[in-house]
Amino acid sequence: MTDQPFGTIFEPFRIHSVEPLRLTTSAERTAALAAAGYNLFELRAEEVLIDLLTDSGTGAMSAEQWAGIQRGNEAYAGAPSFYRFREAVTGLFPFRHVLPTHQGRGAEKILFTVVGGPGRIVPNNTHFDTTRANVEFTGAQALDLPIPEGLQPGRRHPFKGNMDVAALEQLLEEQAAAVPLVMLTVTNNSGGGQPVSLANIRAVRQVCDRFGKPLFLDACRFAENAWFIKTREPGYADTPVAGIVREMAALADGMTMSAKKDPLANIGGWLALNDDSLAEQCRNLEILTEGFPTYGGLAGRDLEAIAQGLHECTDEGYLRYRVRSTAYLGEALESAGIPVVVPFGGHAVFIDARAMLGHLDPLQYPGQALACALFEEGGVRACEIGTVMFGLHPDGTETPAAMDLVRLAIPRRTYTQSHIDYVIEVLTRVAGRAADLPGMRIVSQPRHLRHFTARFAPLP
Numbered sequence: 001m002t003d004q005p006f007g008t009i010f011e012p013f014r015i016h017s018v019e020p021l022r023l024t025t026s027a028e029r030t031a032a033l034a035a036a037g038y039n040l041f042e043l044r045a046e047e048v049l050i051d052l053l054t055d056s057g058t059g060a061m062s063a064e065q066w067a068g069i070q071r072g073n074e075a076y077a078g079a080p081s082f083y084r085f086r087e088a089v090t091g092l093f094p095f096r097h098v099l100p101t102h103q104g105r106g107a108e109k110i111l112f113t114v115v116g117g118p119g120r121i122v123p124n125n126t127h128f129d130t131t132r133a134n135v136e137f138t139g140a141q142a143l144d145l146p147i148p149e150g151l152q153p154g155r156r157h158p159f160k161g162n163m164d165v166a167a168l169e170q171l172l173e174e175q176a177a178a179v180p181l182v183m184l185t186v187t188n189n190s191g192g193g194q195p196v197s198l199a200n201i202r203a204v205r206q207v208c209d210r211f212g213k214p215l216f217l218d219a220c221r222f223a224e225n226a227w228f229i230k231t232r233e234p235g236y237a238d239t240p241v242a243g244i245v246r247e248m249a250a251l252a253d254g255m256t257m258s259a260k261k262d263p264l265a266n267i268g269g270w271l272a273l274n275d276d277s278l279a280e281q282c283r284n285l286e287i288l289t290e291g292f293p294t295y296g297g298l299a300g301r302d303l304e305a306i307a308q309g310l311h312e313c314t315d316e317g318y319l320r321y322r323v324r325s326t327a328y329l330g331e332a333l334e335s336a337g338i339p340v341v342v343p344f345g346g347h348a349v350f351i352d353a354r355a356m357l358g359h360l361d362p363l364q365y366p367g368q369a370l371a372c373a374l375f376e377e378g379g380v381r382a383c384e385i386g387t388v389m390f391g392l393h394p395d396g397t398e399t400p401a402a403m404d405l406v407r408l409a410i411p412r413r414t415y416t417q418s419h420i421d422y423v424i425e426v427l428t429r430v431a432g433r434a435a436d437l438p439g440m441r442i443v444s445q446p447r448h449l450r451h452f453t454a455r456f457a458p459l460p
């Protein structure tokens with residue numbers, strides 16, 4: 001731990017290369033928003049001042065990662081970059097088979113093509129949008145089983161990402177044959193970036209063992225999850241983060257992964273697993289859809305960036321800064337009276353838009369309305385995680401999502417504390433006129449993953 005008795009959040013890096021930001025006017029932002037059909041995914045990034053849309057692939061790479069980019073070997077088969085990548089992955093997640101993919105959803109697509117299908121049910125603490133869509137696309141059902149505390153934004157619990165073990169047990173008692181595998185998302189992104197405890201992973205493992213089901217981790221934010229275990233779960237304060245990660249991995253049979261999150265890369269992912277025959281089927285699909293198994297849709301240079309990123313993201317000075325700086329934003333919003341999901345997650349602060357815009361019905365999309373207002377006010381781009389993202393079902397019906405959240409995702413090593421102070425100022429201003437913000441209606445939408453391309457209009 002640190003012996004430095006200072007309160008200032010210490011950003012454990014200095015800036016090596018910069019990307020200019022151009023201030024926009026309020027009139028420019030209003031016009032850009034209307035042209036984008038009130039869908040923030042349709043904006044041009046230059047129109048955004050502080051981009052908190054996602055922490056995915058948006059972080060700054062280190063000098064060592066850029067050095068790795070130079071070292072990248074681009075052989076089609078058997079590149080040394082693949083072996084360095086695999087060694088870094090198995091150093092933390094010692095699964096027998098590691099299949100690189102172009103990003104996380106590539107791994108999901110392969111896995112669920114093999115194990116999904118009509119009549120199947122895939123339980124998870126909470127599926128992320130692409131995971132849910134990949135499960136549903138095969139005709140299977142994606143079932144969320146978070147603990148009840150996980151659905152109460154204002155309720156404090158150290159491991160709000162935990163799975164409801166009794167609910168999993170009941171599902172398996174009733175319909176074991178329909179369940180090909182059990183998944184745990186660490187940290188639970190859609191549930192507020194909340195961690196899952198080792199005790200919960202162990203309990204889920206025991207239930208899986210009783211019914212002979214494999215357990216897979218959706219491990220995008222495994223390092224942040226491990227940091228929360230170290231700092232919150234009794235007995236782990238002195239275990240190195242990498243050791244905690246290995247303990248998480250040892251309880252699972254496989255994982256899907258996006259290297260765009262904790263591994264600090266701009267692109268990439270992987271599927272890793274122990275089962276030889278499942279791996280064989282997945283590898284055949286990988287060749288069909290991603291590429292030869294030693295590159296999987298990535299350049300050798302990307303594999304190098306991931307390998308180096310994996311070493312950096314388990315550094316405890318980095319993780320302390322990461323989680324502390326996210327909490328800094330959350331604490332400021334909470335003191336300004338803005339309803340936020342507590343405790344604060346690792347990669348993002350989530351605002352309870354349903355509570356903040358209490359005058360709107362969930363089907364008037366309070367999260368979308370709030371996200372648009374943040375952009376219009378100060379060029380801050382956030383992401384709705386609520387009824388727009390999860391409300392439309394495969395049969396075409398629509399119901400309110402469990403929560404209407406707006407996520408302020410923090411790209412890794414990218415923004416300074418003064419950028420975050422600016423975000424706090426913008427949010428405080430919007431909070432002052434929250435009761436006057438209009439709801440939204442959908443003008444057009446696709447059948448799957450509508451939040452990416454739907455067009456909206458403000459209600460009168």
Ligand code: F0G
Nearest residue numbers: 054056103104105128130189218220258
């Ligand atoms: N699983 C989780 C928990 C995720 O958060 C994501 C992506 C994925 C899987 C898919 O990975 O993007 O590499 O295909 N989340 C991003 C986000 C997009 O903004 O939270 P991918």
